[in-house]
Amino acid sequence: MFYRRLKRILPVVFALRQRHLAFLVCAAANEVSESCDQRGDSLVKCTAKNQFVNLGNMRKGAEGFKLEVSDGLLLYYDRFSFYSQKVVMALHEKNLAFDSKIVNLIKNEQYQPWYLFLNPRGEVPVLQDTGKIIPDSARIIDYLEDNFSNGDTPRLIPMDQGAEVRQRVTHFRHILQKAPAGMLTTGAMLNQHLLKNPKSPFFAPIRKALANAEKNSGKHLREYAEKNPEAKEILLKKASVREEQYKQLSDEKNFRDVLNQVHTILDEIEAELEKHKGDKEDWWLCSDRFTIADVELTILLIRISQLGLEHIFWSSGKRPCIEKYYERVKARDSFKKTVPGTLVLLKTILMSQAPIVFGVVAAVALVVGGAIIAKKYIA
Numbered sequence: 001m002f003y004r005r006l007k008r009i010l011p012v013v014f015a016l017r018q019r020h021l022a023f024l025v026c027a028a029a030n031e032v033s034e035s036c037d038q039r040g041d042s043l044v045k046c047t048a049k050n051q052f053v054n055l056g057n058m059r060k061g062a063e064g065f066k067l068e069v070s071d072g073l074l075l076y077y078d079r080f081s082f083y084s085q086k087v088v089m090a091l092h093e094k095n096l097a098f099d100s101k102i103v104n105l106i107k108n109e110q111y112q113p114w115y116l117f118l119n120p121r122g123e124v125p126v127l128q129d130t131g132k133i134i135p136d137s138a139r140i141i142d143y144l145e146d147n148f149s150n151g152d153t154p155r156l157i158p159m160d161q162g163a164e165v166r167q168r169v170t171h172f173r174h175i176l177q178k179a180p181a182g183m184l185t186t187g188a189m190l191n192q193h194l195l196k197n198p199k200s201p202f203f204a205p206i207r208k209a210l211a212n213a214e215k216n217s218g219k220h221l222r223e224y225a226e227k228n229p230e231a232k233e234i235l236l237k238k239a240s241v242r243e244e245q246y247k248q249l250s251d252e253k254n255f256r257d258v259l260n261q262v263h264t265i266l267d268e269i270e271a272e273l274e275k276h277k278g279d280k281e282d283w284w285l286c287s288d289r290f291t292i293a294d295v296e297l298t299i300l301l302i303r304i305s306q307l308g309l310e311h312i313f314w315s316s317g318k319r320p321c322i323e324k325y326y327e328r329v330k331a332r333d334s335f336k337k338t339v340p341g342t343l344v345l346l347k348t349i350l351m352s353q354a355p356i357v358f359g360v361v362a363a364v365a366l367v368v369g370g371a372i373i374a375k376k377y378i379a
Contacts, residue, residue: 070128073098076118077125078105079340079348080201082181083137084125085299090141092334093290094153111224111235120231121238122224138177141292156292168286169293172272176296179265180258181303186214186245187255188307194255198308200342218243259312262304266313266322269297273321285325294329301326302339 075091075098077084091098103109103124110122118126119135127134127143134143141156149155157169188195188202189210198207218239225235248254269285276283284294304313305326314322329335340348 070099071130074128075100075125076103076115076128077101078103079344081124082185082299082303083123085302085338086137086295087125087127087140089295089298089334089338090144090156090292092337093156093295094144094148096144096148096153108224111228113228116228116231120234122231122235141295145292154289156290156295158287158289158291161287161289165287169291172269172285172293173291173296175265175268176293176300178261179300180261181300183245183249183258184262184309185303185307187249187258188309189214190246190250191252191255194252194312195308196311199306201340201345202306202308214242214246217246259309262300262313266319270319270321273325276321290332297325298329298335299338301329 073091073096075084075087077087077100079085079102103115105124109115110119110124116122118128118133121135123135125135125137125140127140129143129147134140145155145157158165189207192207192211195207198204221235221239221242225232225239228235249258272285280288282288284290285297286293301322304310313319314326
């Protein structure tokens with residue numbers, strides 16, 4: 001009852017916010033690629049020649065730069081971002097406390113000068129650790145491993161289980177990083193007849209908004225490139241990539257090529273999981289411990305499930321080991337803290353509402369609130 005009511009309400013809110021929502025979805029849920037997660041990308045040095053950005057230099061160049069004050073770890077991120085979710089899950093797996101700042105993609109904060117000085121590509125996540133700024137999910141996780149792995153902070157790359165386990169973790173992390181998550185998401189939005197039972201955040205109004213927004217994503221990036229000369233070259237290259245991606249993935253044949261890339265990765269994952277018998281029955285992907293390879297795999301499976309592509313990749317007996325793995329990993333505390341629910345999505349949209357829809361917001365709050373009360377006291 002609760003979710004049926006929510007699904008009836010969401011289209012009204014989405015319709016009123018379609019102009020702003022379209023770019024939110026385009027930016028938050030549909031990453032082309034992180035520069036440093038796309039191995040071989042000529043833009044791998046997008047942010048700095050070195051791994052860390054010096055904040056002193058940044059303050060000199062960023063007019064109105066508003067660096068957040070934090071004594072510990074501060075994560076700039078978006079809850080629905082594929083790459084942000086990798087870092088969030090890793091932080092929770094390592095039991096690390098951290099502050100967070102949501103980069104408001106609805107307001108295009110990722111392309112404001114202050115954020116482009118954190119990451120000139122205008123991508124989330126970015127980690128701030130006192131005087132250091134670390135962009136890119138892979139770099140962030142490596143930084144956490146190198147600097148926060150002792151006592152109650154477990155390693156995600158085990159160092160005490162032998163070279164074979166480390167090599168296995170590294171291998172699977174590497175092949176999972178090659179998964180074309182952005183192209184998978186874009187292609188799914190442009191070939192929606194292939195989807196079955198999509199989940200939050202990919203409800204029908206969002207899918208429609210995203211498909212429409214893809215047509216103009218290059219145009220928007222070019223506009224921001226002109227407004228931010230220091231990041232102009234990077235943003236123009238991103239615009240060209242987005243335009244070419246839209247052109248290619250509008251063709252179902254090309255999207256099926258993307259699906260085949262994911263099939264190849266998951267075939268190897270399934271083969272590895274099939275080996276886990278006997279005393280390895282309770283193993284995760286590479287050992288009895290949950291590793292960075294498991295984080296990579298989990299976030300990919302989440303995206304596939306949310307898009308409504310489970311029926312292509314693992315359900316109905318296609319890959320039973322992966323299906324079992326996914327059901328098991330959903331019980332982990334880090335999973336629950338990483339994946340935002342439908343109410344979080346609704347709150348994200350409502351928090352960006354213009355005055356014209358405040359009346360609708362109040363009505364939504366009343367209906368949703370009533371549903372929550374009913375669920376709590378009647379169910």
